[in-house]
Amino acid sequence: MAMLEAKNLHVYYGVIQALKGISFEVNQGEVIALIGANGAGKTTTLHTLTGLLPAKQGHIIFEGKDITKVPAHKIVKMGIAHVPEGRRVFSQLSVYENLMMGAFTRKDKGEIAESLANVYKRFPRLEERKTQRAGTLSGGEQQMLAMGRALMSRPRIILMDEPSMGLSPIFVNEIFDIIKEVSESGTTVLLVEQNAKKALAIADRAYVLETGEISLEGRAEELLHNEAVQKAYLGE
């Protein structure tokens, strides 16, 4: 059984249909890439999964439970973390306070401290800047903070929306290394990316989204060598 399953999702913005019945699944331990051009519906998909947008039709099943109608604020406690597009850290709060917001639904102080230590180990820059306001961090540091904040909920699956967007090549490599590490430490990953080459390089399987529909799916290596994918997304 898949860990997370989307079945025939239809999502609208007013009268505009953004998702036209998409289905996909993510298995425990996988890294799944969701690639597609601007406006294809990638962000809409993630927002629907975590309850920020309602699905007009279709179902979302997580670990056997139908979570289609679960309100957004109850999703994280179920084990799903979402690193949103554009990072969306709380700019007025300090780095430390942002990380603690990530642990908002957790109670055990000792375990939270342990998670914090792990996040600081993975992102030493965040520890150096823990008292600094998040709004004063660089783009790459904010991305690390957004990822650290999501990890503070100790998720079983983490959804990431274009984590490499707008970052310098050095930061991009660092972010992809971290995604690999997160996956190796046992967290399932659903990765939305425009940087298809890098995403396919670390993914197990991938789905290609085109104007609200899934046009292709398969093993990441196969898609890397697929002619249509190369033309449209890899610039070859």
Place this chain on the structure above:
Amino acid sequence: MSFLSYMINGISLGSVYAIIALGYTMVYGIAKMLNFAHGDVIMVGGYAALTMLLNANASPLAAVLVSIVVCTVLGITIEAVAYRPLRAAASPLAVLITAIGVSYLLQNVVLLIFGSNPKNFQSVIPVPDLKLAGGALMITGETIVTIISCIVIMTVLTLFINRTRTGQAMQAVSEDKGAAQLMGINVNQTIALTFAIGSGLAAVAGVLLCSSYPSLSPYTGSMPGIKAFVAAVFGGIGSIPGAMIGGILLGVIEILAKAYISSQLADAIVFAVLIVVLLVKPTGLLGKQIQEKV
């Protein structure tokens, strides 16, 4: 000596404005709406305290506590019934008009129950007046309690917002409701809590105001409500220290203008100062720059 005593009266009146302005500014900061019924909640608080004192023979402290409970429940109810259903769909204008409607509703319901004659409100403050400089400077007990209340409220609220988990959740909701939900924060509950705090403070302000200016009518809340709104904008709407500074400045300007210029023109002067401040600094004294989403 008279200047000093005007200053003290100004700070006292300004403290009441500051306490009311907190309600405006917190609700604006978190729900991004102007709750124009906030001033009338003050008036309801006054009537609640008065009823307890006259009809239930309650002690002043009990009257204040009941007034706080009544206003808190009222604030939560207004938010849940009138504002929440509009939050997702409607335009900000619809919410604003609803708030004005709620304001008239409260005034008219009180009018229906208590009539239009102003009621004489007896000060609930048992603190004696303080005579200084051989009697040349007198500070009333009401003034002392008002200023101390304002300082205590500001301190507690600032600690709450910055040091507690719930307070930080409020800041998170204020900045980004979607991201806050992804953290597991219940946005509706957080907004309801904000209304509860603001309305509870309005009750305190109502009792303090009526103790210093002991006449209560269904329209008692309007003018202080508008002035407190001005104070909140003056200080930078959304900012808690801004509400404090804005409120106190407004009170001082109002009293000094009344004393030295003209009591008829005092309100006009207050608004003129606001206009000048906004021309120079559109976000108010402590207002944050409006952040552009990247």
